[in-house]
Amino acid sequence: MSDLIAKARALDATDELAERRELFALDDGAVYLDGNSLGALPRHVPERMADVIAREWGELRIRSWDESGWWTAPERIGDRIAPIVGAGPGQVVVGDSTSVNVFKALVGAVRLAGDDRDEILVDATTFPTDGYIAESAARLTGKRLVTADPRDVPAAVGPRTAAALVNHVDYRTGRLHDLPGITAAVQQAGALAVWDLCHSAGALPVGLDAHGVDLAVGCTYKYLNGGPGAPAYLYVARRHQARFDSPLPGWNSHADPFAMTTGYAAADGATRGRVGTPDILSMLALESALDVWDGVSIEAVRAKSLALTDFFLECVREYVPEGRVTSVTPEAHEERGSQAALSCADAPAVMKELISRGVIGDLRRPDVLRFGFTPLYVGFADTERAARILAEIVG
Amino acid sequence: MSDLIAKARALDATDELAERRELFALDDGAVYLDGNSLGALPRHVPERMADVIAREWGELRIRSWDESGWWTAPERIGDRIAPIVGAGPGQVVVGDSTSVNVFKALVGAVRLAGDDRDEILVDATTFPTDGYIAESAARLTGKRLVTADPRDVPAAVGPRTAAALVNHVDYRTGRLHDLPGITAAVQQAGALAVWDLCHSAGALPVGLDAHGVDLAVGCTYKYLNGGPGAPAYLYVARRHQARFDSPLPGWNSHADPFAMTTGYAAADGATRGRVGTPDILSMLALESALDVWDGVSIEAVRAKSLALTDFFLECVREYVPEGRVTSVTPEAHEERGSQAALSCADAPAVMKELISRGVIGDLRRPDVLRFGFTPLYVGFADTERAARILAEIVG
Structure with a gap:
């Protein structure tokens, strides 16, 4: 041997x-x-999903939105993910793809930064979708897109930077970037730090709250084992929630969704990051899968x-x-x-x-x-x- | 009796x-x-989903993206929905929520209409999310949002109208609007007609191709029985696809997604309406559910x-x-x-x-x-x- x-x-x-x-x-x-x-x-997970499909959908049908807790799943599951990424409760909401959440986070960050800042800085080594979506966010908000290697972000941020989007771990090389240091540098320049946690959540401590991250997104089908294409999540730090202004203000993020009013009024808290009706089957598979993290x-x-x-x-x-x-x-x-x-x-x-x-x-x-x-x-x-x-x- | x-x-x-x-x-x-x-x-559906979860995810794991046809599910399922809404193949793609698809369709329509048109017209009786998203689309594209009762749309469209978003059937009253007539009036004014089919698809003939609709969206969990929060779909008429410019250009809509290039290049056809990784469990439940429409x-x-x-x-x-x-x-x-x-x-x-x-x-x-x-x-x-x-x- x-x-x-x-x-x-x-x-x-x-x-x-x-x-x-x-x-x-x-x-x-x-x-x-x-x-x-x-x-x-x-x-x-298969046994749980058999119950979700046969009983919750098949027997309870529409009643499951209340009785099976479907309606509140995005926040409830967000709170299950929160400790894995070092977030206190009420700041993580699950739903939509990572790409869609990058869009919410970046446009939201740009709006939080204010009109006098005209640049979005993006990780030059990013997983491609973040870059494509950042370009769209820049175009739609009238900002300029600037790229920099994550290690150069502290030097590249400045008074024009509204937000910097950085991948915590490089999807290709596996390089881990300095989340605390980069976050601090971005914030010192008066900008917001937005992190993509796809390749770090569930593999290493992230410490979103401890390091004062502004916004973050991540997928749930890698280290979190949520299933193919399981919904992603959005973290909006509590201090930003009241001013978080989503570019995708669907009815699920309304303060009183079933009033079905013509005018939009954003819900408080993490719910503000929701958009449309959540994909319950994928979401509840994720919820069940998270049991492996207990303890x-x-x-x-x-x-x-x-x-x-x-x-x-x-x-x-x-x-x-x-x-x-x-x-x-x-x-x-x-x-x-x-x-x-x-x-x-x-x-x-x-x-x-x-x-x-x-x-x-x-x-x-x-x-x-x-x-x-x-x-x-x-x-x-x-x-x-x-x-x-x-x-x-x-x- | x-x-x-x-x-x-x-x-x-x-x-x-x-x-x-x-x-x-x-x-x-x-x-x-x-x-x-x-x-x-x-x-x-339960038996099919048991197989998707236990064998496709549990045994084949990553190989299922190719071997179980996960990667091509959005277009394949789109082509299953297409005949139900009167669309030829290659124009419908499944994924994301209805709200997210309204955003893609409206921003896409505004861009197709050209810069000299500065108004988005939206159904005043719309399901709320369409109105909220339309407001966001207008804000991000610098357009003015105008509302009109669907019956008044033909009188309200004009040279300033870029796009009109109308619900085919009113979610509250059940009123069916005149899709052929309104579409023709909108197009006669030089604008694009975007339809929300949530309450008509699977309940009555829609005739997207026959009536020359420009873009459409719809959910799949009502008359199509796709399951709670099943992914929605986007229709982009073939004549618009080459110029369709999505505001959510995620990596799944890239012409060569696995090249993982820094620059975005849009795929051809309905694929251009994709964004991020599709939620496979919800999507394959929908695909299975569509079998009830055979014949x-x-x-x-x-x-x-x-x-x-x-x-x-x-x-x-x-x-x-x-x-x-x-x-x-x-x-x-x-x-x-x-x-x-x-x-x-x-x-x-x-x-x-x-x-x-x-x-x-x-x-x-x-x-x-x-x-x-x-x-x-x-x-x-x-x-x-x-x-x-x-x-x-x-x-």
């Missing part, structure tokens, strides 16, 4: 999160390193995540011939999210072969092999095996 | 859609007249719908003491959707009692009792019974 196999066993044996894996449907023997794209299915500390998740990526990079160095792959994920813990990204000349063919051999990662064109480490269900033996099979393929 | 009970039996006996009811979970003996708020559950002609649905509302109003006239309720739904067939709305002084208490006695309608504050007639599963005996119980309550 190689030293690394023995090390993996030892690490698994002392992993306090190891037993969480049993909560997930992962019976096919695959090493699933794509939970940062689509989280695995928590085992109990989990995000600090323990972070510790295991770093141990997993450290160990994976160690196994890659040990097993894979020099020069075949190059890690684009930072070595420093404070700069690393919960994935390892390896550049590789023949990445498309290598990923195809990895998947056929049961190591499920994904490809980021043209040349990045991306492996996500989800501490609730990935173990160290999985990690060693993934690196070993990678070495066999590229060796 | 009263004449009306006998008449109901005779009508049910010759109803060519009668057997469709068996496709729905309606075993509780209730008279469900709220399918215009939340359609009943088609019986086969149904929308003309047969319309004929039965009018027979049902005619018969309901006849029963109400016969059973309910004069003066206790007043129909606010037009008598003329060409002005009637698929619901009957009765104003009633003590409507809240009456609806509460109706529901407790198994007649499920809904209340539109302050004084409207609203009864939706869904021809796929409501019969004439149900209709007679609803009127009879109403009479017992208000008598």
Whole structure:
């Protein structure tokens, strides 16, 4: 037995999160390193959804909007996500896609910043949709769009900046950006900090309240395991809620939606971030999936995540011939999210072969092999095996 | 046996859609007249969703985006809805809420109309969310918002009008507006006609292509039985697609989404109306639910719908003491959707009692009792019974 196999066993044996894996449907023997794209299915979700569909929809029908708590699901589920991202209650609301929430957050931030600021600053390395939506938000609000590498944001913000939109973890490289430092720099310049948490929520502590973030968005189908295309969320810090002015003021965000008045009057609190009728099936699957977080500390998740990526990079160095792959994920813990990204000349063919051999990662064109480490269900033996099979393929 | 009970039996006996009811979970003996708020559950949907959740998500996981056809679901399901609203293929895409789609459609229409037109005209009797979103669209595009009763739209449109947003059927009164005539008048003025089909799609022929509608939106959880908060759809007429310029250009509408380029390049066709990652669970429940439409002609649905509302109003006239309720739904067939709305002084208490006695309608504050007639599963005996119980309550 190689030293690394023995090390993996030892690490698994002392992993306090190891037993969480049993909560997930992962019976096919695959090493699933794509939970940062689509989280695995928590085992109990099918039974809950059978009840939602057959009883809540099928039997109670319209009564479920009240009796099954459908109407209040966006705020209730927001409050379940809140502790995972370090937010107190009443500031997170679930609904719509991440893209739509980026639009709400950015236009909202621009309006909060006031008319004398005419620039939106956006992360130059952002997941594309944020950039596209930022461009639309800029066009519709008459602002200028400026881009900067997240590390250069503190230098790039200034008196013209209304808001800066930054990804907490780079979707491609796995680089973790300095949320506290960038937030402080943006605010010192009088602008608002808007964070995209898609690749950090559920993988590491975010500390939205502690670091005074202004607005944030994130998806729920990666580390939160909410299901394919599960609704995203919007965080609006309590101090901004009374002035938050959504560009999508649908009837669900009205102060008295069933009065059905002609004039719009915004609800208080996180509800102001709602738009139209929530997609209940996807939303309640997410709510059920969040049960796997009960009793989990995000600090323990972070510790295991770093141990997993450290160990994976160690196994890659040990097993894979020099020069075949190059890690684009930072070595420093404070700069690393919960994935390892390896550049590789023949990445498309290598990923195809990895998947056929049961190591499920994904490809980021043209040349990045991306492996996500989800501490609730990935173990160290999985990690060693993934690196070993990678070495066999590229060796 | 009263004449009306006998008449109901005779009508049910010759109803060519009668057997469709068996496709729905309606075993509780209730008279469900709220399918215009939340359609009943088609019986086969739970089994399909169990497979989507346990196998497509739980076993195939990320592979389902390709192998289970998740990625192409928005266009595929759009093409299933298309014939129900009289659209040829490639013009309808499913996703997001109705409110979000109203935003896309209106901003898109304003941009198609050109800069020299500075007004958005909106149905003064609209379902509220359309008005709120129209106001936001006007604000963000620098246009003036003007309202008019749908019947006055032809007189209100002019050289300043960029787009007119009208509800096909009034959600409150059930009044059906003249889609062909209003569309023609709007276009004659050089503006674009945007229709909200929430209360008409699946209840009567819409004829989007035949009448040359420019853009349209609608929900899928009423007459289309897609489930609570099922995703809405957007229709962009083929002639406008190449110039359709969405205010929500998320990565799903990119010409090459997985290239993940910094610059946005819009996809061709209906795909241009997509935004972010689609909510797959809600979307596939809708797709499955649409099976109940196989082999149904929308003309047969319309004929039965009018027979049902005619018969309901006849029963109400016969059973309910004069003066206790007043129909606010037009008598003329060409002005009637698929619901009957009765104003009633003590409507809240009456609806509460109706529901407790198994007649499920809904209340539109302050004084409207609203009864939706869904021809796929409501019969004439149900209709007679609803009127009879109403009479017992208000008598």
